[in-house]
Amino acid sequence: MRTSIHVLEWSSIYMTGIQSIDKDHQYLFELVSKVLMQLTAGREVELLPLQKRLNTYAAEHFMREEQLMQRYLPDWEQRAGHVREHRNYWGWIADLESTEAPEELAESLKSWWSGHVLGWDKAMGLALQRALHS
Numbered sequence: 001m002r003t004s005i006h007v008l009e010w011s012s013i014y015m016t017g018i019q020s021i022d023k024d025h026q027y028l029f030e031l032v033s034k035v036l037m038q039l040t041a042g043r044e045v046e047l048l049p050l051q052k053r054l055n056t057y058a059a060e061h062f063m064r065e066e067q068l069m070q071r072y073l074p075d076w077e078q079r080a081g082h083v084r085e086h087r088n089y090w091g092w093i094a095d096l097e098s099t100e101a102p103e104e105l106a107e108s109l110k111s112w113w114s115g116h117v118l119g120w121d122k123a124m125g126l127a128l129q130r131a132l133h134s
């Protein structure tokens with residue numbers, strides 16, 4: 001069994017430059033970290049309500065990003081791909097929950113959020129800043 005500490009720690013490398021998004025991400029990282037801790041501790045009773053909170057907040061957050069893109073970046077070439085990433089998350093996470101062991105699920109969850117923010121969300125942040133300041 002691996003002994004790595006499963007926390008998705010917030011740091012400035014994740015900043016998109018859009019305050020409302022960064023605030024959302026900090027809260028999402030806290031929720032993901034709580035889910036990771038319960039997953040790896042095998043505490044299913046506490047896990048389910050946390051997963052629900054994460055799913056609800058993630059859905060709201062995805063919508064907020066998509067509304068920002070729709071409003072300020074309607075013709076941006078990455079918009080459709082970004083929205084697709086958000087949509088695919090739900091099928092992907094449901095698959096993982098039904099097939100993977102808790103440790104693997106924790107690793108996958110952590111790397112999705114880290115990767116999505118560092119890739120898609122930071123690119124969106126830059127594009128939004130350009131759009132807002134032009």
Ligand SMILES: [Fe+2]
Pocket residue numbers: 062065082086116120121
């Ligand atoms: Fe996103």
Ligand SMILES: [Fe+2]
Pocket residue numbers: 025061065117121
């Ligand atoms: Fe995001």
